[in-house]
Amino acid sequence: MNETLLTVDGRPMLRIERRLGHPPEKVWRAVTEPAELSQWFPATVEMELELGAKVSFDMGDEGGPSVDGTIVELDRPRVFAFTWVDDLLRWELRPHDDGCLLVFTHTFDDRFGAASFASGWRQCLDALELLLAGQPIHHVRPSAELHDSLVTAFGLDEGTVEATPGGWRVRFERQVTQPAESVWKLLVSDGADALAVGGAVPGEFTVAGFRPGAVTAVERQTVLEYSWYFDGDDAPADTTGPSGAAGPSGVAGTVRWELTTGTGHGARLILSQTGPEDLVTERSRALAAWRSRIDELAAQLRGMAD
Missing domain, CATH: 3.30.530.20 (START domain)
Structure with missing residues (x-):
């Protein structure tokens, strides 16, 4: 399991690593270009790729109202980070063998939501790999078994x-x-x-x-x-x-x-x-x-x- 729940500056932070068999430049496009990002990310995204620029997220008919964020870190083609309301999402790409290592972190406030976040992001990153491989993406609801296994792994079942x-x-x-x-x-x-x-x-x-x-x-x-x-x-x-x-x-x-x-x-x-x-x-x-x-x-x- 590559998901880890940490505490950074008093806030929960989910850290996920993925080894991808694609060069950083290709993964960078999939992570930062709205047309590609919106295919695997849990919202339709609109933005200009500039530091400090606004990011708009449209959750669709069932996901609630649209929200905004801001690009807070940008180092092409290595680091990309933006806020999502009060959360912080950060992607870092590190060259690794013939591909790259993706290090994703999600910083938030609701510690007891961590298993839901982690199971959702695992599904998203699975979809990212399909996109990179040129394969069809089929969005499915994260399984209850996966969710509860993460509850246990993160110690969220303890009183x-x-x-x-x-x-x-x-x-x-x-x-x-x-x-x-x-x-x-x-x-x-x-x-x-x-x-x-x-x-x-x-x-x-x-x-x-x-x-x-x-x-x-x-x-x-x-x-x-x-x-x-x-x-x-x-x-x-x-x-x-x-x-x-x-x-x-x-x-x-x-x-x-x-x-x-x-x-x-x-x-x-x-x-x-x-x-x-x-x-x-x-x-x-x-x-x-x-x-x-x-x-x-x-x-x-x-x-x-x-």
């Missing part, structure tokens, strides 16, 4: 732990490969109409070892939040059980599932679980349990791909 006043929060953020509607349908199954504050939590939203209480917030296809209970002799003394009385079975915190707008073709899943500092051992269990559950969900979503 984080945050300190909160009097406790902790475990948090996962993950780009998924299906839209929110499909994810929600999979999670709630046939119980969608019964979801309401105070009601029962569907099993798909839970993990073993953390007993769910009642739903505390719900927004269709967007949010499900519920309380969870700790069952054990070391339960915090100030927790309360379902009846409101303190005891060994008490409300320890909340679990929240949220589906937001994602990068690419799917939704962004944000899952968090809070707990009290008394139950610090449960924090590690929550990290492991939720990582496994989200991996399981991702596999189910891959199975739904066309």
Whole structure:
């Protein structure tokens, strides 16, 4: 795998290398001439090849509104870089054997979108190689399997732990490969109409070892939040059980599932679980349990791909 996720000046940067069996001058034309660039790049591009010149990107009917950028680096036929809104795209061509080495970098802000960016760019660079070889280009949607393999390779399947006043929060953020509607349908199954504050939590939203209480917030296809209970002799003394009385079975915190707008073709899943500092051992269990559950969900979503 030639994709690497780095952090440069506090921003995520995707780095991709490709060895191409074509001289730098030929690849340079494919990278900088709008008529050729627009055949493999994910937008129709218009520009004058001058440092500081404006670059216009037309994403087509399904890609959203047109946006602009600026050429910020130009060293013929070696380096070409421009901005795309707040992102920076840079191509560097290095002579290598009978062809050249293409070093592409994409600097952006949305770290959890990196797998979508990388899988998309792999498809684009495959198309670039077809163009250079004079072969027809067939644009296809990046596979869910490729996307999720990059999630793992970049460590984007790992959760984080945050300190909160009097406790902790475990948090996962993950780009998924299906839209929110499909994810929600999979999670709630046939119980969608019964979801309401105070009601029962569907099993798909839970993990073993953390007993769910009642739903505390719900927004269709967007949010499900519920309380969870700790069952054990070391339960915090100030927790309360379902009846409101303190005891060994008490409300320890909340679990929240949220589906937001994602990068690419799917939704962004944000899952968090809070707990009290008394139950610090449960924090590690929550990290492991939720990582496994989200991996399981991702596999189910891959199975739904066309």
